[in-house]
Amino acid sequence: MEIISNPTHDEIKKAANALKDGHLVAFPTETVYGLGADATNEKAVSRIYAVKGRPTDHPLIVHISSIKQLEKWAIEIPEYAIKLANKFWPGPMTLILKRSNLAKNFITGGQDNVGLRVPAHPMALELLSNFEKLGGLGIAAPSANKFGLVSPTTSTAVFEELKRNLDKRDLILDGGQSDIGIESTIIDCTDVNPVILRPGAITFELVKFCTKSDVFEYNPKLKIRASGSLEKHYSPKAQVVLDEIALPGDGLIALANFPTPKGVIRLSAPESVEDFAKDLYIAFRLGDYKEIKKIVVLQPKGSGLSVAIIDRLSKAANTSKIIKNNY
Ligand code: TXA
Ligand code: MG
Numbered sequence: 375m376e377i378i379s380n381p382t383h384d385e386i387k388k389a390a391n392a393l394k395d396g397h398l399v400a401f402p403t404e405t406v407y408g409l410g411a412d413a414t415n416e417k418a419v420s421r422i423y424a425v426k427g428r429p430t431d432h433p434l435i436v437h438i439s440s441i442k443q444l445e446k447w448a449i450e451i452p453e454y455a456i457k458l459a460n461k462f463w464p465g466p467m468t469l470i471l472k473r474s475n476l477a478k479n480f481i482t483g484g485q486d487n488v489g490l491r492v493p494a495h496p497m498a499l500e501l502l503s504n505f506e507k508l509g510g511l512g513i514a515a516p517s518a519n520k521f522g523l524v525s526p527t528t529s530t531a532v533f534e535e536l537k538r539n540l541d542k543r544d545l546i547l548d549g550g551q552s553d554i555g556i557e558s559t560i561i562d563c564t565d566v567n568p569v570i571l572r573p574g575a576i577t578f579e580l581v582k583f584c585t586k587s588d589v590f591e592y593n594p595k596l597k598i599r600a601s602g603s604l605e606k607h608y609s610p611k612a613q614v615v616l617d618e619i620a621l622p623g624d625g626l627i628a629l630a631n632f633p634t635p636k637g638v639i640r641l642s643a644p645e646s647v648e649d650f651a652k653d654l655y656i657a658f659r660l661g662d663y664k665e666i667k668k669i670v671v672l673q674p675k676g677s678g679l680s681v682a683i684i685d686r687l688s689k690a691a692n693t694s695k696i697i698k699n700n701y
Pocket of ligand 1: 485
C-alpha cells in the first residue's frame with residue numbers, strides 16, 4: 375500500500391479509480407481518518423471488516439458528496455433531518471435514516487436504516503466528487519483503526535495501525551491532522567424526534583436550536599447499535615484513569631493551565647476544549663509509543679464539545695477497567 379502525501383488532483387482521481395476498482399482508500403476527514411470502500415461493492419466492503427477485524431453486524435457510515443445524494447440512500451426523511459443536513463453538512467454529523475434499496479445488509483449490518491454523512495475535509499469532498507463522476511454512489515468508511523482501538527487522526531497513525539493488513543493496491547491519502555479529532559455526532563432520525571446516539575462536535579444544543587424540537591440522548595437500553603455501546607472502544611494499550619492524581623511515570627492529559635507534577639509525562643496540554651478533542655487520540659497514541667502503563671486524564675467540564683470528550687474518555691477508561699480486572 376502507498377501513502378500519498380500532499381496528493382495532487384490527479385492523485386485524488388487515481389484514488390477514486392482505485393475505489394471504483396474495489397480497492398480500499400484511507401482518507402482524511404475533519405473528524406478522523408476513514409477507511410473507504412465502494413459502498414455498493416460487497417466484496418470491497420467485506421475487506422473493510424477483515425482489515426479492521428470488525429464484526430460484520432456493525433453498520434458502516436456511507437459518505438456522500440452532498441445533500442443531493444441523500445435520497446439515493448434514504449427514504450421517508452423527516453423534516454428535521456433535512457434541516458440538520460442543510461445546516462451542518464458538509465460537517466461532523468452522521469444521520470441515521472430509513473434505508474433505500476441501495477443500502478444493502480452488508481452496509482447496514484442487517485438493520486433497516488443507514489448512516490449517512492457529507493464530510494467537510496476538502497480532500498474527502500474531492501475524492502467523493504471524483505468517485506461519483508466515475509458512477510460511484512457513496513463511500514463506506516469506518517474510522518481507519520483496528521476494531522475497538524483509537525481512531526487515527528493522521529495518515530501516519532493510519533499507516534502504523536493498518537500497514538500489516540492493507541494490500542499493495544490500497545492507498546492512504548495524507549491530508550494533515552484532522553481538525554476536530556473525535557468522531558462525528560450520530561443522530562438517529564428514524565423517529566419523531568432526533569436522538570443523539572454518539573455525541574460529537576455538533577452538540578446537543580446545536581441540534582436543538584436547529585430543529586426546534588425535543589432532542590433525546592442515547593439510551594443504552596435501546597437495541598439500536600451505536601458506537602460506544604460496546605464495552606471496548608476508543609482505547610489505547612495503556613490503562614486510562616480519569617481525574618486521579620498522576621504519579622511519577624504516569625502519562626498526563628489535562629488542560630494547559632494544570633501544571634505537570636514532577637516525574638509525570640505530559641502527553642497533551644491543550645489550551646481549549648477544541649484542542650483537547652483535536653489532540654486526544656494523538657496523546658493516547660504517544661502514550662502507547664512511550665510504553666506508558668497508565669494515562670491520567672483530567673476531564674474538561676461543561677456542556678458542548680466537552681460532552682463528546684467525556685463520552686470517549688469514559689469508554690476508554692471503562693475498557694481499561696475491564697482489561698485490568700479480567701486479564
Ligand atoms: O467521524 C466519523 O463518523 C468517522 C469518519 C470516518 O466519518 N467514521 C466513524 O465510523 O467513526 P465508525 O464505523 O468507526 O463509527 C460509526 C459508528 C459505528 O459504531 C456504527 O455502529 C454506528 O456508527 N452506525 C453506523 N451506521 C449505523 C446505523 N445505521 N445505525 C446505528 N448505528 C450506526
Ligand atoms: Mg470507529
